[in-house]
Amino acid sequence: MTVTFEFNVYHEDYHNAGVASSEIKKYLTQIGLNPQLIRRIVICSYEAEMNVVIHSYGGKMVLSIDDNEIKLEVTDTGPGIPDIELAMQEGYSTAPLSARERGFGAGMGLPNMKKNADTFEIASSPQGTIVRLAWGIL
Amino acid sequence: MKNLVDIHNERCIGCTRCMRSCPMEAIRIVDNKAQLFKERCIYCGNCIIECHKNAYKVYSDSFANLSKYKINVAILPIAIYGLLNNKDDLGGISATLKDYGFDEVVELSGIYSFMVDQILDYIKNDDKTYILTHCPSVTRLVTKKYPQLLHHLLPFSPPFEIAGKVYRRFFSEKYNLQEDEIGISYISECLSNFIVIKENKDKIAIDQVFLLSDLIRNISYKKIDEVKAVKKGVYFAKVGAFKYVSNNRDILAVDGIRNVDTVLEHIDIRKIKNVRLVEAYSCTGGCVGGTFMQENPFVAKWRVNEFINELDDDVTFDINIEPIDYYAGEFESEEGVLTLSNDFREAIKKMKRINEILAILPNIDCCACGSPSCRAFAEDVVKGLKTIEDCRMRKGGT
Numbered sequence: 001m002t003v004t005f006e007f008n009v010y011h012e013d014y015h016n017a018g019v020a021s022s023e024i025k026k027y028l029t030q031i032g033l034n035p036q037l038i039r040r041i042v043i044c045s046y047e048a049e050m051n052v053v054i055h056s057y058g059g060k061m062v063l064s065i066d067d068n069e070i071k072l073e074v075t076d077t078g079p080g081i082p083d084i085e086l087a088m089q090e091g092y093s094t095a096p097l098s099a100r101e102r103g104f105g106a107g108m109g110l111p112n113m114k115k116n117a118d119t120f121e122i123a124s125s126p127q128g129t130i131v132r133l134a135w136g137i138l
Numbered sequence: 139m140k141n142l143v144d145i146h147n148e149r150c151i152g153c154t155r156c157m158r159s160c161p162m163e164a165i166r167i168v169d170n171k172a173q174l175f176k177e178r179c180i181y182c183g184n185c186i187i188e189c190h191k192n193a194y195k196v197y198s199d200s201f202a203n204l205s206k207y208k209i210n211v212a213i214l215p216i217a218i219y220g221l222l223n224n225k226d227d228l229g230g231i232s233a234t235l236k237d238y239g240f241d242e243v244v245e246l247s248g249i250y251s252f253m254v255d256q257i258l259d260y261i262k263n264d265d266k267t268y269i270l271t272h273c274p275s276v277t278r279l280v281t282k283k284y285p286q287l288l289h290h291l292l293p294f295s296p297p298f299e300i301a302g303k304v305y306r307r308f309f310s311e312k313y314n315l316q317e318d319e320i321g322i323s324y325i326s327e328c329l330s331n332f333i334v335i336k337e338n339k340d341k342i343a344i345d346q347v348f349l350l351s352d353l354i355r356n357i358s359y360k361k362i363d364e365v366k367a368v369k370k371g372v373y374f375a376k377v378g379a380f381k382y383v384s385n386n387r388d389i390l391a392v393d394g395i396r397n398v399d400t401v402l403e404h405i406d407i408r409k410i411k412n413v414r415l416v417e418a419y420s421c422t423g424g425c426v427g428g429t430f431m432q433e434n435p436f437v438a439k440w441r442v443n444e445f446i447n448e449l450d451d452d453v454t455f456d457i458n459i460e461p462i463d464y465y466a467g468e469f470e471s472e473e474g475v476l477t478l479s480n481d482f483r484e485a486i487k488k489m490k491r492i493n494e495i496l497a498i499l500p501n502i503d504c505c506a507c508g509s510p511s512c513r514a515f516a517e518d519v520v521k522g523l524k525t526i527e528d529c530r531m532r533k534g535g536t
Contacts (some may be wrong), residue, residue, distance in 0.1 A: 001483070003490040022403060030517075031485045032477035035286035042407050067483055137482070 002066040009052040009059055009076075014102060017053045021046040024063055024072075031065060037135060040116040041070060044133050047109040048074040054099040055081075056129065067137070074131040081124040088114065142196065142333050143179070143186075145172050149193035154505045156185035156194070161395045162282070166523065167508030177475050180278040182395040182420045183329035183429030196332060199323075199346040204239045207321025207345070209313050212240040213301050215327035215350060216250060219367070219375045220426035220438025225448045228367065230359035238353070240323065243363065244305055247371025248455030249297045250379075254370065256464060257292060258384055261414050267405050268292050268415045270380065275330035275420035276398055277469060284402050285471040295466040297374075298324050298331055302343030303463040321345045325353055328428030330420060351430040369449045375442045377424030380417040388414040393427065395420040478517070492516045500531045 005027060007020035024045050028038045045061065052059045052074060059076025081087045087094075088110050095105020114120045117133040124130070152170035164178035165185060172193065174185070186194040204210045212235045214228075222228055232243035261268050269290045271277050277296075280287050294300075302322045310317045323346040326332040335347040373379035377393040380386075390413045392401045398418045404410040421427030423435030431438060478492075479485040495516035502512070507528045509515035518524040526532070 001486055001490060003486055003493060005493070021407070025403070025406075027489065029283075029476050030478045031489055032474070032479065032482055035284075035473065039286055039406055046407050046409065065486060065489070067486065 002064055004062060004064040007049075007061045007063075009049055009061060011053065011056060011058045012098070013053055017050060018046060020049050020061055024061075027063070028065075028070070033070070033137070037070075037137075041072065041133075041135055043116045044113045045072055045074075047112050048072070048131055048133070050104055051109050051131075052076050054095050054104055059128070069137060070135045072131075072133040074129075074133075076128050078126055078128045080126045081122075081129055084122055084124055141174075141176070142336050143174060143176075143181075143329070144195045144197075145174065146193045146195055147171050149191045151191055151193075152508070153191070154508070155188045155190065157508070157510050158505055159184040159188040160510065161279075161399055163510050163514050165510070166518065168523075178282070180275050180282060180395070180420075181330040181333040182275045182279075184395065186329060186429050196329065196349070198332075198349045198352060201239060201348075203346055204321060204323070208315055208319040209242065209309055210240045210321040210323060211242045211244060211305050211309055212238075213298060213305065213322065213324045213344075214243065214245040215325060215331070215425065215428070216246045216297065216371070216375045217327035217425035217428050217431055217438070218245065218325075218350070219372050219442045219445050220431060220435075221354060221433055222441060222445055225445065226362050227357075227359060228365045229362035231354075231357055232363035232365045233361035234357045235325075235353065236363070237358075242305075242309060243365065244301070245365060245367060246297050246301055247368040247374070248457065249301045249304065249459070250371035250374040251368045251383075252371075252455055252459050253294065253297065253300070253464065254380065254383055257294065257380075257415070258386070260292065260294075265414070266290060267410060267413050269402075269405075270415060270417045271466070271469075272296055272374070273330065273419045273421075273425075274334045275328075275395060276418045278330070278472075279395065279399065279420075280402065281469055281472045282475050283399070284406055285473040287402060287406060288469055288471055290405065291469050293466055293468065294464050296331065296334070298326075298335075299343055299466075300459070300464045304457055304459050306343060308457050323348060325350050326428075327425055327431055328421060329430070332430075349430045350428070351432050354432070366453045367445075367449060368453050368455050369446060369451055371455075372442065372446055372449065375424065375426050376439045377417065377419050379424070380415065386414070388412060389417055390415070391417040393419045393424050394422050478520075488520050491520050495519050495526065498526075498532065499529060500533070502531065504531055506530045 025042045056076030062073045064071045090111045091107040093105045093107035099105040119134045121132040150171045152167045157165040162178045164175045166173050235243045271292045306320050309320050324344045327350045335344045378391040381389040426438035427435035478488045499512040507515050509518050
C-alpha cells in the first residue's frame, strides 16, 4: 500500500517556506517512523523546498510512503541548473542577495541532500529540475 | 482519582476556542462539550486562558493538609514580581500567606541566580544546542513531539523543585526537625508547574500545590514581612533573562508554545546552528504570562522591570545548594503519543484513508465538527471518534 502527499511550492514565497517540510514531518511522525530517519528526511525536504523557493519558478514536492520505502520527488518548472557537478560542491551557491539576506543560500543544499538520503538522483534542463530522493525502511 | 484538569460540562458551551488554541490538538468537542485527551496534553494552559466561560477546573490542594506538618514553607513563584506594585508588596504577600498557616515564605530569585552559573558552566562542555528546562511544558513538548531532541535538554530540574529540596534541608536544620516534618508548598503561577507537582507527588520535593490566582485575591498589605530578592534572579520572571544576565550572544530566547514548537523544529532539522542555549517558555512573556497570573503579560513584564529598579544590588543568596538538588538526570521519551498505530503497515493504511476522507471535506478548517482542522477531523473519523456526518459544511455527501 502506498500513500502519497503533494505540496506546491512557490518562487520567493519565504513566508510559507518550510511549511511543506513541517507537514511532511508531521505525517511521518504519525506513521511512526524512527525519529532519526524522520530527521534525515526532513533535512532533505527542507533543503529541497528552499531550493525551489530560491532558485526555481516554482514547483512541487511529492512524498510517497509504502511498506519498504519513503520517496520524495521534487520537481520545478525551470530555469534549471547549468552545471550540476558544480552545484553539488559544498559552498557553491548562486543564491541571489534576497535569499542570502534571509540566511539561506550557503551552498549546502544539494550536498546535504546527498548526505542524508539513501539514494539521490538529480536531472536538470532549462525546462526544470527533478530531484529524486529515497530512504529504505528497516 | 480526579482528572488533573477537568471540564465543567454545565459551563462549557462547546465554542471551540480552547480546541483551536491547543498546540497539541489534544482537545475535541464531543456532544457540544470540550474533551481533553490527556496523553497528548503538555499542560501549557492555553485552553484555560482562552476559555471565556471559566469551564476548566483544576484542583488545588487543601489548606487542611498543612496541619500534617510541624513547619510549613510556602514557595512563591518567580512570576510573583509581575504582580507587585512596589518593593513592600512582597512583604505584604508573605504576611498574608502566614495568615493562611504558613510559617515561612520564600521566593525563587536566589535559586534562579544560582542556576545561571551552573547552566553556563554545563553548556561549555560541547557545542550542542541546549534547551532550558525551567518550563515543564517545554520539556513535555520535547518528550512527546521531539523525542530525538531529548539529549538537547539540560539535565536540570525546574527551579521550584530545586527550591523544594534546598529549603526542606535548610528549614529542617533551622528548626531541628526531620525533613518529613517540613511541609513544602508551591504557589503555582502556571498550569505546567502545577500539574508536574500534582502528578509526581511521590517523586518531587513539593508536598502541596496551590494556585496563585486563588491566593492573590486576598492579599492584605497592612502587615509587611521582610523578604529579600536577588536582583539577578528576578529577571527570570520574564523571557530573555538568561540572555540578559549572562550577556551571552548565542542564547536564543523564545516564548509562546507555538513559537517554541517552531524553534524546536528548526533545531531538529539543524536550521538553527551556532545557538548554545534556547531559553524557551510556554507562556507569552515567560513566567509572567502564566495561566494563573490574572494579569496581562506585558503589564506584568513592565512591573518586573519597575521592581528590579527598586532592588539593591548587594543581596546575595547564601543557602547551600548541592548538585543532587538540581540534577534531574535524563528525561524519559514519550515517543508514540502522536502515531496513528503501533503497527507501521496499519498506520499507512489509516493515513491513506485519512487522505481519502480529507479529499471530500471542504478544507476550510471551520472547526464546527468539533475537531481542530479538517485533517484532524479526518483522523478522528478514521480513529472512530467522529463520523463523516459530523461535518456540517460538507456538500453533496458520499
